[in-house]
Amino acid sequence: MREEGEAKYELCACTMLWNQAAVLKEWVMYHSWLGVERWFIYDNNSDDGLQDVADELNSLNHNVTRHVWPWVKAQEAGFSHCALRAKYECNWVGFFDVDEFFYLPRQNSLRALVSNYTDSPTIAEVRTMCHSFGPSGLTAPPKQGVTVGYTCRVQAPERHKSFVRPDLLDVTLLNIVHHFKLREGYRTTNVAETTAVINHYKYQVWDTFKAKFFRRVSTYVTNWQDDQNKGSKDRAPGLGTEAVEPPDWRLRFCEVWDTGLKDFVLDTFADGATGLLPWERSSSSASSSAR
Template identity: 45%
Template sequence: MRRKPAISLLSIAVFLFFAASVFFRVTREFLPSAALNSAALRRPHTSLAARELLGSPPPPLDAILLPDWEVLVLLPPDSSSSSISASDGSLFCLFHTGAASPAHPAGASAFRCALPRRLRRIRPFYAPRLSADSAAAGHDFDFAPREMIRWSMSVAYESFSTDDDVIVFAKGINRRKDSVRPAADIKCVFIPASGGPALASTPATSSSQEVFRCPHPSVPPLQPLRVSLAVAPEAAPIATVAEYRSPSLQDRPPSRGRVAVCACTMVFNAAKFLPEWVAYHAAVGIDRFFLYDNASEDELEPVVSRLGSVGFDVVVRSWPWPKTQEAGFSHCAVSNQNDCDWMAFIDVDEFVFAPAWVDFDRPNRSLIDSLLVAPPEVGQVAIRCLEFGPSGHRRHPEAGVTQGYTCRRQIEERHKSFVRLDAINLSLINSIHHFGLKDDSETKFLTLTEARVNHYKYQAWNEFKIKFRRRVSTYVADWKQSTSLGSRDRVPGLGSEAIEPSNWANMFCEVNDTLLQDTTRKWFGTVNLLGQYRMPWQN
């Protein structure tokens, strides 16, 4: 009887030894070896050449875990994805266990890759490094990555410094359109980029959507800083990848001179639509185009380069953050106040058109100006939209959307706006379709006989189904989700699966409308010996 306690103690000891061995083995497999000997994982903020990013030992990189197990690897501010490549053009995300997955450019400042399946159940998630050596997969690497930030949590992702304050773009503070946390509850927190305690904080003066404004800190910019937000007086700052720059150090492209009318849009894999959209709107009076690249994977860079080589003024800004269109438009408005009087916020499938323009034999650059003639109290001109359907097409029309899609719905749907940038409310609040204005400014709505936006929304199915991948608006549900099925953003009767309806090519066809087709054909088209029209953007 006396031997039983001894046997029990021996059994417990054996069990604890076995459990400790298993834990140690798992820890060795899924934690980087450097992390086992470090109390904190920090990335030094350094200027890195492209070759250093792929070198050994590699610098730790920031990464964000997106929905669907996608990893967004962020490059240092002075690097670009086009300058980082292997000899054969392939790159890999190499994780601390040796697991690897192909890395693809996501705009100019980031790469995307998939989180390997065997790492998805292990917490925490660690950021990968970029590797040009596929043979490196399966080997351990002695580097200390940062823990990945999860996009489902609160994150400060961008900042912009004006002369008077810093604007912080952050998700997770104001989670719903109708629920805004008061600015009095929020403060901006300034942290060394290399880690460590906060150096300063300033109280927020504005809180709206994902945009927050604070005074600049009084600390001298002796070291690289990041800016975050804290919600309660004693609360820890939220995760941040937002670099802070004082007004004198704010990264601004060289001035191209002030112009009258600009256009701003967010693009994702829209390169093939740009030549038509840019050429048309430049011809009717838009001087400069700002493209916020939402992690495109197509030929955006060479297409923009070709447009620039023939005289179009097109500026691309990397904006890889998912579902942040409102914040992107706020950034575009505030960062270009010194460059543009008016800004049109329209998509690349939207074309501004006035029925009276059909009487012109050729376009002229005063046509847009004629729509913006208004008393000084008008700070925004809103133009109603007409939605066009596939018009019988089963693939993208070679001559462009204005030539191919000519059948539309009867009723107007929503509107888009030209905004005078100095009239925008300091909160920068917008609903994509229009901005909030200062108290002394108002919006003027044009009638459909004065102007309209041709919205080529329901295109050939192989183009349209791409919209199911993700929606860019912050407060709009992705179409794959079975929520908000009655939203005006949804397609009537389509549901939440990208399954082509049997009669898709002929849907949304209630009015045959060739006004813009006829006008652009007259303005831009050439006729070959067979009597066929060819548009300049076809090549």
Template identity: 45%
Template sequence: PEPARAHRHDAPLVLFPASTVGNAGDGASGRSPEMLKWSDRIVYESVVIVGGDVLVFAKGVNRRKKVNRAAADIRCLYYRADAGNAVASLPATTSAQQVFRCPPPPATTPVDLELRVTLAVVGEQPIPSLATYDLPRRRDSPPMSSHVTESTPSGKRLICACTMVRDVAKFLREWVVYHAAVGVDRFYVYDNGSEDDLVDQVRHLTSDGFEVFTMSWPWPKTLEAALSYSAAVHRDSCEWMVFIDVDEFLFSPHWVHSENPTKSMLHSITTVGEDIGQVSMWCADFGPSGQTAHPKEGVIQGYTCRRQIMERRKSLVRLGAVDRSLTNSVHYFLLQPGFRSKWNTRVRVNHYKYQAWDEFKVKFRRRASTYTVDWTNKKNPRSNDRTPGLGFEAVEPAGWPHRFCEVNDTLLRDVTRRWYGLGFGNKLGRRRIIGTTPGSSYNV
């Protein structure tokens, strides 16, 4: 399997210059590499999905939130990587955010031909591209690179979880162990340029029986695009997908008297009508809870004080109901006609958002969302994404350990102590329980 790698985009990128692509059958001589920065307009990724459509990911085409160019104004260009000859020019079928759906090249295209794919807005030059066109993989091949062994079972799972990570490997085990116990069957981890021990953490988890798949997704500030990619690529692998961060944990206060966790806890959420394409849950934001460093007992047992008002939402999404455009706002997806969203007030998301300062200040480095301004940028000072009382620099405010503490909420701490003992998040308590793979078990 391919290990996680660090990717930096502050240096120029060497691209195959799609701007030299000619008409179908024309040659393009004298091509030379093109130097661009990530801040330029770029086609950066593509993937062939079930059914044959090609998703092309590009920045700089739809520049403003909720303002998209018409698909009819965009052409999908397939061209030879060695000579630049255009093999096909086809109209895009959807255009939303950074995701464009394209028809595949003609079936007569030689299978041994190395092709690249790019986009061209009508009346403009083709966009420089990093993306290749790869023929659809065999249906029995794994959906992405992983550390799961060949004995890992295939087949569709009821509930999967998708997250994007960067240098948060130390939190991964607690997040996976907990969610696997309450009903998540498979985990997809998109690595946004981690430089920590993510590879080792994933290897340990998979050797313990968890289904954890990783994919390198190095592109900065492309979270919405990554979630669109995941929703499309894993549609045949998962019935439902929850898109959450590793500091977010699904929880129901109705579980507090349970002696042991069971997969039915989350599986019951999916018992809804066939017209329900999305189940939304409120988020409870937890504060530092008096902690001045990462708590030795782990996140969900170490942070126990939260804000009173529950805001925003996260959603459990039926992948077959997602709109063809794959439009999302991180918190929810646009659904196909005939499907609707439903709120579930019995389950919430415990969001350990405001942690000990040394952990929290890392968020100043970069926000993951395409449409969220980085905190060091003074634009949109009243954005809901910003932290109340925080400036534009990573300077610890006075009294930080006791901020955002309005409700003492120990429900999840107490129930996980009953299930696993003290500090299962950092493997202080060890107990053997049933794993996600049939017949397996694992230690926590």
């Protein structure tokens, strides 16, 4: 929490998750490098050691707060709660998932991107399009992380995620996860894909992906076991209501090979001596290498 009179963080991030501790380090460490300064992690009943990961990240000065959010199917309410908290700490706050990674091929600073609009008299939301990646031929989770392991995606972008000015949201804090209702007189701007895009690692190896059949956190998104909305973008095309792996799963959703973010991550983050990425190292070894 910022002390009264302290300047706000320029850029914060908020997410809600369930049992995704294994990928949290990569998500936080990578986006911290892009300029995210403060993290609001809403834990929707995880039992996979999420607090331990949050503690490790804090030991590395990543400024992570875990907030227990026990209510099932209440992601929108959680995000409204987060926006209210962020209002007092952050100029901008992004709402995106731990399988979504921003890629900025030109400037590599998410904080600089949004700060261009901090003093705008009209813009209160910045939207970025998403590209959905598939299993990319893999059958086991990639050891170096999703940004390196998954390199084949669907061609057309789908949906978007947003950064908002929390002090310029409508007083209702109404949202549908991807974006908020803004105060009257304020508007959204869309970022060109050549400037920034989100790599959404939506369709991972089957053992990881099938967890989505258990339940969804959003109020308006149908659980996968329910025989409803089978054509929704919140489902994988061609799957029914049973968590049964299709024989060709590892080859699905692969229309374009896209190694842009993989190449950037390996060039920027890999240790020169060991080849390890920061999220592959323990907190003690990471601290030692930092010194």
